[in-house]
Amino acid sequence: MTLIVWNDPARVERELRDRRLRCPHCDGELQPWGHARFRVLRSRAQSKELRPRRARCSVCAKTSVLLPDLWLVRRVDEAAVIGAALLQRAAGAGHRKIAVTLDRPPETVRGWLRRFSSKAGALLAHFRHWALALDGRLDEIGPQGSVVGDALEVIGLATRAATLALGSRPPWSWASAMTGGRLLSHTSSPFPVPR
Numbered sequence: 045m046t047l048i049v050w051n052d053p054a055r056v057e058r059e060l061r062d063r064r065l066r067c068p069h070c071d072g073e074l075q076p077w078g079h080a081r082f083r084v085l086r087s088r089a090q091s092k093e094l095r096p097r098r099a100r101c102s103v104c105a106k107t108s109v110l111l112p113d114l115w116l117v118r119r120v121d122e123a124a125v126i127g128a129a130l131l132q133r134a135a136g137a138g139h140r141k142i143a144v145t146l147d148r149p150p151e152t153v154r155g156w157l158r159r160f161s162s163k164a165g166a167l168l169a170h171f172r173h174w175a176l177a178l179d180g181r182l183d184e185i186g187p188q189g190s191v192v193g194d195a196l197e198v199i200g201l202a203t204r205a206a207t208l209a210l211g212s213r214p215p216w217s218w219a220s221a222m223t224g225g226r227l228l229s230h231t232s233s234p235f236p237v238p239r
Contacts, residue, residue: 045069048225051112051217053097060099065110068224068236072103080109086121087114088128088146113217117225121148126156126228127216133157134188134196159228161192167227168195170235171202174222177238178205 047068049056059065063073077100082093097110114122125146132142139157143150160167168191175182175198182205188197203218219227224236 045106045108046117046225047074047099047108047110048113048115048221049097049110050213051114053112056097056110056112060097060110063102065099067101067104067106068108069106070101070104072101074099074108075102076100077107084120085115086125088122088125111225113213113220115225116220116223116227117229119228121152123216123220123227124214127219129153129156130160130192130196134193156228159230160195163228164191164195166235167223168198171195171198171219171222174238175202175205178202178209 045068047065049059049065056065057076060074060076063075065074066072067074077098080096080098082095084091084093094112096112098107099110100107111117114124116123116126119126125148129142129146129148132145133139137145139154140150142157143153146153172185175185179201182201185194185198185201188194199219200215202222203213203215206218206222207213207215213221222236223229226235
């Protein structure tokens with residue numbers, strides 16, 4: 045299992061050592077448990093190889109990989125790069141044009157866009173739940189003309205509310221954290237809900 049954590053290795057290490065991270069399986073305390081395999085993460089400017097932390101639950105003994113919130117599960121590109129593609133698509137750009145601006149293969153960008161479109165309804169409901177939980181002043185979220193546009197609008201509202209209520213974090217990092225890294229996941233496992 046993967047657990048999305050802050051993009052601050054020192055903070056994550058402190059929280060692990062102080063047993064403040066909760067197990068995604070049983071809600072027990074996570075403890076340090078080595079590292080996962082090396083993974084490549086592509087930002088807009090460069091690629092870097094990182095080795096995420098692994099943790100083990102003190103109750104159920106299951107292990108979890110702790111991925112920084114820059115990542116989405118099973119994706120090589122940063123969440124912000126994928127988010128930029130989604131926003132360009134909402135503005136009317138096609139996948140080939142987006143691929144050129146982001147310097148990514150057209151097939152990769154098309155895959156992101158299709159995956160997001162196929163999950164847009166579920167993402168809309170999920171992020172609406174987050175937005176309303178974090179900002180009680182939100183009553184009605186206006187339609188944007190399409191399910192994809194509505195989903196992107198409510199992602200923006202939810203990530204803004206999270207920043208105001210919980211502290212600064214880039215919007216697509218919040219989106220990664222709020223979906224447990226599964227924004228574009230192929231699984232049907234549920235997204236984490238606000239507590």
